[in-house]
Amino acid sequence: MSRSWEANVRKVVPYVPGEQPKLPNLVKLNTNENPYPPSPAVRKVLEEMNTDDLRLYPDPAADALVDAFAEVYGLEKDQVFTGVGSDDVLAMSFLTFFNSDQPILFPDITYSFYDVWADLFRIPYKQIPLDENFVIRPEDYTIRNGGVIFPNPNAPTGVLLGREQVRSIIEANPDVVVIVDEAYIDFGGESVIDMIGTYDNLLVVQTLSKSRSLAGMRIGAAFGNAKLIAYLNDVKYSFNSYTMNRTAIAAGRAAVLDTDYFRETVEKVINTREWTKERLRELGFEFGDSMANFIFARHKSVPAEELFAELRKAGIIVRYFKKPRIDQYLRISIGTDEQMQRLIGFLKEYLA
């Protein structure tokens, strides 16, 4: 019996998140999580937390976390915004800054939520094709638009755009907000956070999910001039003031301040990635020079869908997108050395 209230329900194509299967001994290389635990300071702060205070609302400004970012990045507090993962920060930024009749621009192959948020907020958009090597061409981002957003390195390709090319996109678009989504920047790129003082239309977004091993805590941040950040805060406060809970604020602060642990962990992931690249190349895989914590690779002869299925049977989960232009690629997150050895070992045998 279908009732008429269903006529007014928003019908969507639900996003299917990367699998989170609960099998033992699984090699889980499908959601770009960090293989190493978060800083020991995170454990300490949660163990020592005054849980009686959980009866009180959290600080809506998340000051303790904002302060930590400001300290570590050498910024003023009013240049920092935080949210429930970079997804929340990005969605809020779309809502705040992309209100033009002109389309916003982003790559055709990119993070899969950009078009979703644009549709959600009824923002017109135009997807700009990457070149045949999956590289963003800055000259394509000079057409009239209502804003620009791209990840750097790009996802799911891992390809990094150099600082001066990022700068050229920002400079070509002084009349709109340019968002650089640096979710993966710590694995080999160089952030443009230092440019926020120069370009008042630049917003840089980062996350603690990858390089700080805190995917489970949902913490993201945006950096920009004080005016941009104030606009973001106004919109956020206007419809949901208390988003980050007390544990997230405390754990995030601890992780951000432990810069030594952060650098060590990132270096380990980078070393493992470079080792994996060499092995994959020897096995006949082709890929751009990923600067992220994953490799986006195709095999020169074996179909990606086949490899995906066979890996799965062997208890190794990677990500496969059945989409135009990328349906011959696998996105392989960088795990521990041991996990990558299992991956390479299986592929060696399977492809032999």
Added chain:
Amino acid sequence: MSRSWEANVRKVVPYVPGEQPKLPNLVKLNTNENPYPPSPAVRKVLEEMNTDDLRLYPDPAADALVDAFAEVYGLEKDQVFTGVGSDDVLAMSFLTFFNSDQPILFPDITYSFYDVWADLFRIPYKQIPLDENFVIRPEDYTIRNGGVIFPNPNAPTGVLLGREQVRSIIEANPDVVVIVDEAYIDFGGESVIDMIGTYDNLLVVQTLSKSRSLAGMRIGAAFGNAKLIAYLNDVKYSFNSYTMNRTAIAAGRAAVLDTDYFRETVEKVINTREWTKERLRELGFEFGDSMANFIFARHKSVPAEELFAELRKAGIIVRYFKKPRIDQYLRISIGTDEQMQRLIGFLKEYLA
């Protein structure tokens, strides 16, 4: 120097959250927090948490928490949805269910975010005046509409609508979704969760912020038939899959399952409220028979704004809304017995 990107920024009137001042010895009765800490099980679960797992994304379905709600309320898992506080759950429900050209209906004096979310999602709405005693008249909710939402008990009035009156509103609106926002139901009302089996257009929303003392963890839930909940999940997954972090899921589960502690705490708050009502009445205050963890009261001769300011000087913070119809009222959250004695003690002296 105003740049043209500012022309496309969404300009809003930012919501000003209830103050969270950090003064010692403050009597904080302004944000309806529970004066008692959360269940000891919450402390235990956070202390024993495997923080290494924080590197992994949380379960997007928050199964552990959904299971706890299902168990305690005698529901099926597919009748439960959870989110980052009831604000998140309500906003998601607006987005999912209110897509008609007809206006949605809610009271003129009610939770201050309803019109904000309606504006945000471009949902037409009509505010229905409460009667002169701040009571919802069910017969006013029979006009053509695109959906109905009201808190029960209402906020900030605390006035409860009886179950049969709630039923009459649901029955009068079979062709739209009716949302009953039960944020404060545990302090003296009776939930209509049991009616979700009878009415497929009924969605009941609750929160752990009040009766479970977890405002600091941001946990809300919605209960409805499996079809309604599936629609909600589809919309949620379509644009932000991972919202509740691992600590929230674990802490929420622990709090929901500790029903003994919950009942004890709620009873203490109710007893303190009833004591406070008597004292306030003796001091010349007038108010509806609040069934929430706050009292919405006006003094028969002293202006609310004056009382608000004087209380503040004495280190007692209550909430004052400078809005039509309610600008002679103070909303006083129920604290501990000691805190309420301080409030009454001050008022006795000031009004003498």
